Amino acid sequence: MTNLQDQLHRPLRDLRISVTDRCNFRCRYCMPAEVFGPDYAFLPSDKILSFDEIERLVKIFVSLGVKKIRITGGEPLLRRDLPELIARIHRIKGVEDIALTTNGSLLKKYAHSLAQAGLARVSVSLDSLDDERFIEMNGHRGKVLPVLEGIEKAAEAGLQVKINMVVQKGKNEQDIVTMAQFFKEKQHILRFIEYMDVGNSNGWRLDDVVSKKEIIEQIHQFTPLQPVAPNYKGEVATRYQYQDAQGEIGVISSVTDSFCSNCSRARLSAEGSLYTCLFATEGTDLRELLRSGQDDAAIIKCITNVWETRNDRYSDERNEQTMAKRKTSKIEMSHIGG
Numbered sequence: 001m002t003n004l005q006d007q008l009h010r011p012l013r014d015l016r017i018s019v020t021d022r023c024n025f026r027c028r029y030c031m032p033a034e035v036f037g038p039d040y041a042f043l044p045s046d047k048i049l050s051f052d053e054i055e056r057l058v059k060i061f062v063s064l065g066v067k068k069i070r071i072t073g074g075e076p077l078l079r080r081d082l083p084e085l086i087a088r089i090h091r092i093k094g095v096e097d098i099a100l101t102t103n104g105s106l107l108k109k110y111a112h113s114l115a116q117a118g119l120a121r122v123s124v125s126l127d128s129l130d131d132e133r134f135i136e137m138n139g140h141r142g143k144v145l146p147v148l149e150g151i152e153k154a155a156e157a158g159l160q161v162k163i164n165m166v167v168q169k170g171k172n173e174q175d176i177v178t179m180a181q182f183f184k185e186k187q188h189i190l191r192f193i194e195y196m197d198v199g200n201s202n203g204w205r206l207d208d209v210v211s212k213k214e215i216i217e218q219i220h221q222f223t224p225l226q227p228v229a230p231n232y233k234g235e236v237a238t239r240y241q242y243q244d245a246q247g248e249i250g251v252i253s254s255v256t257d258s259f260c261s262n263c264s265r266a267r268l269s270a271e272g273s274l275y276t277c278l279f280a281t282e283g284t285d286l287r288e289l290l291r292s293g294q295d296d297a298a299i300i301k302c303i304t305n306v307w308e309t310r311n312d313r314y315s316d317e318r319n320e321q322t323m324a325k326r327k328t329s330k331i332e333m334s335h336i337g338g
């Protein structure tokens with residue numbers, strides 16, 4: 001196995017695979033309905049990587065040091081036969097962890113078959129327990145109950161469950177403590193995500209971000225917290241344990257306390273482009289290599305070159321100039337995979 005290092009000496013360890021650019025939700029911070037409307041040109045099916053193509057690429061990435069696979073999107077549970085893909089990835093020697101990020105709306109239906117196929121962990125996005133606020137945030141596409149039922153089914157099926165909540169000022173900051181309390185009782189790890197300037201469509205403003213510090217202070221008042229060490233180098237979330245030892249939360253603070261120095265994540269979009277940053281403006285087309293009959297050595301050479309020349313650290317460098325430079329050219333998050 002090769003151990004690649006980029007320009008900042010970061011290894012390649014994780015591959016996040018987007019299996020579709022489509023979604024049944026229209027969260028305003030990701031796919032606002034006025035941009036992703038009925039006429040939006042999503043990828044046609046022949047442009048999307050097949051399971052055979054994804055499987056081949058995963059084997060290649062594993063030979064280059066990848067150990068963790070995360071399936072994402074768009075909404076990954078919209079991809080037909082997803083458990084079959086999970087099963088194929090599960091069989092690949094060297095894959096140590098397979099996780100899925102989902103909005104949870106279809107999880108009740110698929111949790112059991114996903115677990116049977118070898119999925120170990122699921123991160124379910126849920127921004128509020130209040131129907132009115134949740135519906136407002138997801139563009140009037142889904143209620144809270146089906147997501148909670150999906151979470152329950154996933155836990156019953158033996159999947160390790162985490163909950164992701166994007167916190168946006170004026171939208172759901174009043175839900176921070178309620179969510180913490182609810183998932184403390186349910187014994188699921190809740191991670192708060194600072195609202196990020198991904199893509200070009202969400203009209204992001206720094207004033208709309210609720211910082212890690214504010215989030216922690218709010219929760220600490222209801223149940224005291226203490227910081228805990230990361231589970232592994234490069235963990236995206238900063239961990240905090242409840243002082244009564246009943247569970248933990250995490251905060252993903254890409255805006256106020258970025259974590260690029262440990263970023264070991266490559267991203268594969270649904271149409272087979274490779275990206276090395278969530279805030280990238282361009283990718284490298286691997287689909288063309290696959291479909292033009294190149295052998296593994298040629299694909300390995302291409303990926304090696306991309307990783308070894310990589311020097312992304314967008315969140316570390318975020319300021320007015322860097323934001324202005326990429327104002328209209330970032331790839332949308334639903335496309336690159338969250």
Ligand SMILES: Nc1nc2c(ncn2[C@@H]2O[C@H](COP(=O)(O)OP(=O)(O)OP(=O)(O)O)[C@@H](O)[C@H]2O)c(=O)[nH]1
Pocket residue numbers: 070099101123162164193196235236237252254263265278315338
């Ligand atoms: N800025 C930035 N945000 C990231 C990165 N990776 C993940 N995130 C954000 O963190 C959110 C939660 O990530 P998950 O998909 O749940 O995965 P994870 O945090 O890697 O999960 P674990 O494997 O359980 O540690 C993502 O949806 C993104 O919003 C990254 O490299 N950069």
Ligand SMILES: C[S@@+](CC[C@H](N)C(=O)[O-])C[C@H]1O[C@@H](n2cnc3c(N)ncnc32)[C@H](O)[C@@H]1O
Pocket residue numbers: 023029030072073074075076101102103104123124125164165166193194195196197198202333334337338
């Ligand atoms: C793009 S979604 C893809 C997977 C799935 N549809 C879901 O929502 O979990 C992955 C994650 O990105 C998060 N996300 C999307 N836009 C974001 C933004 N502007 N800031 C922070 N997190 C965001 C979502 O909340 C979700 O947890």
Ligand code: SF4
Pocket residue numbers: 023024025026027030031073074075103125334
């Ligand atoms: S965050 Fe996930 S559920 Fe919401 S619009 Fe984006 S891809 Fe869909």
Ligand code: SF4
Pocket residue numbers: 259260263265276277278279312313314315316
């Ligand atoms: S901003 Fe880019 S380089 Fe920094 S942690 Fe996120 S994906 Fe990695």
